[in-house]
Amino acid sequence: MLRLSRLTDYAVVVLARMGEEATALQSAPGLAHRTGLPEPTVAKVLKTLAQAGVVEGLRGARGGYRLSKPLPEIKLTEVIVAFDGPIALTACVDGGSGLCESEHLCPVRGRWDPVNTAIRDALEKISVAELAGHALSPAEADFRLAAE
């Protein structure tokens, strides 16, 4: 279905929430509570985002996570790549050869590259802030907390 992993979706939610107070240090449990997402999942998401350098993790008691750059500067591709791997339609990844067993049989080898770059370009222009949009309004936040 050309779908990206659900974790990517969660990541955007979490990042949007972090963007409300970009400078503050926020803990995984805290973010879990405020987003309404299960705590272990949020923890996993943040760990991955930290590895990707999208957020910065500080250890120890009173530790937490912080955006490593403002929300509008975080490109959607960064998040997608972190969870779904390199953006490449089809199993034969990019120029990597040797993996495909029937390499010499495959007449379209490498031909997907223009498609991939087209998609990459399209996603490159979108920032996480654009996906967050009005979802950050306090009104919705209250609504969501009340629903618990």
Place this chain on the structure above:
Amino acid sequence: MLRLSRLTDYAVVVLARMGEEATALQSAPGLAHRTGLPEPTVAKVLKTLAQAGVVEGLRGARGGYRLSKPLPEIKLTEVIVAFDGPIALTACVDGGSGLCESEHLCPVRGRWDPVNTAIRDALEKISVAELAGHALSPAEADFRLAAE
């Protein structure tokens, strides 16, 4: 990995091969042999393509398939949609509501739409012919047959 189904890949291969003789009626077994792909798989691919209206299937002995329009006019999106379903990143499909259990909890609901349209636009501009490219050259065809 943001990958599309392998059948989509096969479909492009088969279509490229059909494009060589766009007017001729070609049988599934014949195409299987000429592409080097397993026959049942090719059959399945062609059935799906026929349902999508990309190819036209004629029944009976001496039946077969034929492109319903020239290769350059077949948009890549048509093929992708046929196998992978509507192009929509994320599980929450488009505007369809009611499916997501925590709908009222999800702060990014619907916000993926701009992303989806961006991708759709990018793919809309690419035809199957562009993916086929030079793969149709007789030289490669011979090479492939020789490898069997």
Place this chain on the structure above:
DNA sequence: GGAAATGGGACTGGTTTGGTCCTATTTAAG
């Protein structure tokens, strides 16, 4: 030293997908 947090994996249940096969239906040829 203890509590609270991140960091990094390991493991597992459920879902999805590929690939195969079987059975109807259609149509040309003998």
Place this chain on the structure above:
DNA sequence: CTTAAATAGGACCAAACCAGTCCCATTTCC
């Protein structure tokens, strides 16, 4: 009129993939 060859449409099963959970090591503040 019978037979063969092809499409049409599903059913089915094994394998791969993913999400979600949990566990343990490490770090840091009180």
